[in-house]
Amino acid sequence: xxxxxxxxxxxxxxxxxxxxxxxxxxxxxxxxxxxxxxxxxxxxxxxxxxxxxxxxxxxxxxxxxxxxxxxxxxxxxxxxxxxxxxxxxxxxxxxxxxxxxxxxxxxxxxxxxxxxxxxxxxxxxxxxxxxxxxxxxxxxxxxxxxxxxxxxxxxxxxxxxxxxxxxxxxxxxxxxxxxxxxxxxxxxxxxxxxxxxxxxxxxxxxxxxxxx
Ligand code: SAH
Numbered sequence: 318x319x320x321x322x323x324x325x326x327x328x329x330x331x332x333x334x335x336x337x338x339x340x341x342x343x344x345x346x347x348x349x350x351x352x353x354x355x356x357x358x359x360x361x362x363x364x365x366x367x368x369x370x371x372x373x374x375x376x377x378x379x380x381x382x383x384x385x386x387x388x389x390x391x392x393x394x395x396x397x398x399x400x401x402x403x404x405x406x407x408x409x410x411x412x413x414x415x416x417x418x419x420x421x422x423x424x425x426x427x428x429x430x431x432x433x434x435x436x437x438x439x440x441x442x443x444x445x446x447x448x449x450x451x452x453x454x455x456x457x458x459x460x461x462x463x464x465x466x467x468x469x470x471x472x473x474x475x476x477x478x479x480x481x482x483x484x485x486x487x488x489x490x491x492x493x494x495x496x497x498x499x500x501x502x503x504x505x506x507x508x509x510x511x512x513x514x515x516x517x518x519x520x521x522x523x524x525x526x527x528x529x
Contacts, residue, residue, distance in 0.1 A: 321353050324365040328352075332367050333385045340389045346415040347385060352378075354436055355406035374426050376521055378406040379468060383518065387489045390502055390515065391464045393417050398459070400481065402452030402490075402523070403468035407433025407445075413466070414442040421459045423452035425524060453525035455481040462486065469523035470498045479503065479510060491520040 329348050338344060353364035356378060360370050369377040388409075393399070393416040401410055404424035410433065413420045424430035427449050434447040448456055452467070453475045460481035467478070467490035474492060482488055488503040499514040 321351065321361075321365060325352070328365040328367075328381055332382050336382055338382070338385045338389055340392075342393065342395070342416055343385055343389050343412075346388075346412045347381065349415060350408070350411045351440075352381070352408055354440070355408040355411070355433075372406045372429070374429060376405055376426070376429065378408050379520075384409050384412060386516075387466055387500070388412060388416060390489050391416075391466060391487050393464060397463035398461075398483075400456055400459070400462040400465045400478075401468065402455075402465070402478070403521075404430055404433045404447055405468060407437050407447070409466070409468060410445050410447070411437060411440065411442055414445045417464070418444065419459075420445040421448060421456050421462070422446070423448045423450050423456050425449075425451060451525045453477070453523055457481065464488070465490075467491065467523065468520065470495070470518075470520040471523040474501070474503065474512075475523075479505070489515075491518050495519075495522060 353361040356364045356370050369380050372378050397417040398419045399413050399417045401422040404422040410422040430447050430449045437445050455477045461483035463483045465488040470491040482505045486505045491498040492501050498518050500516050500518045501512050501514055503512040
């Protein structure tokens with residue numbers, strides 16, 4: 318079977334390093350994880366393109382650069398416990414599996430969660446735990462998290478996610494209405510939360526009571 322090794326190398330060089338992604342752990346993770354296994358079979362030949370792709374249920378796997386940018390901003394070293402909201406294809410969770418100690422990822426759509434869990438298990442990524450549920454209220458069972466990454470846009474920052482952040486902790490998420498969202502980085506130190514807007518983005522909406 319075609320392993321897309323060259324396409325993956327090319328993606329890392331052009332789309333990530335070429336745009337300023339320099340964290341070695343992040344670059345190595347992108348070179349190692351077979352992105353084509355996380356897209357529908359008929360789109361495998363497009364898996365390494367510089368864009369999001371449909372994964373069914375009107376959802377998408379994010380553009381590689383955006384995933385790399387978000388994860389580089391989290392500054393992971395391999396020892397962290399991480400929460401991902403919006404498992405989708407499971408691709409970002411697979412990258413996180415290599416950047417942190419333990420990953421909890423929540424998906425609202427059960428079929429997507431099941432499919433992602435199967436691909437992750439087939440790849441032997443035993444430190445990733447896939448949960449079905451509303452990620453806008455986080456996943457209290459395994460809190461607190463050293464880092465949280467949200468892959469769908471909320472109109473405001475969900476309070477439960479801030480509560481489930483460790484001290485110190487970092488969270489990255491898109492915030493805003495459809496069509497005008499900003500990627501925001503939130504950091505916690507003690508009882509102080511600070512945030513900065515990083516760049517304009519276009520994510521699918523975070524659906525739920527708390528996220529509206
Ligand atoms: N990280 C994913 C991209 C996910 S797209 C990847 O690497 O493929 C965003 C996902 O968030 C979609 O699958 C959508 O179903 C999910 N989602 C939307 N609202 C949610 C919520 N409240 N809780 C959990 N998942 C949610």
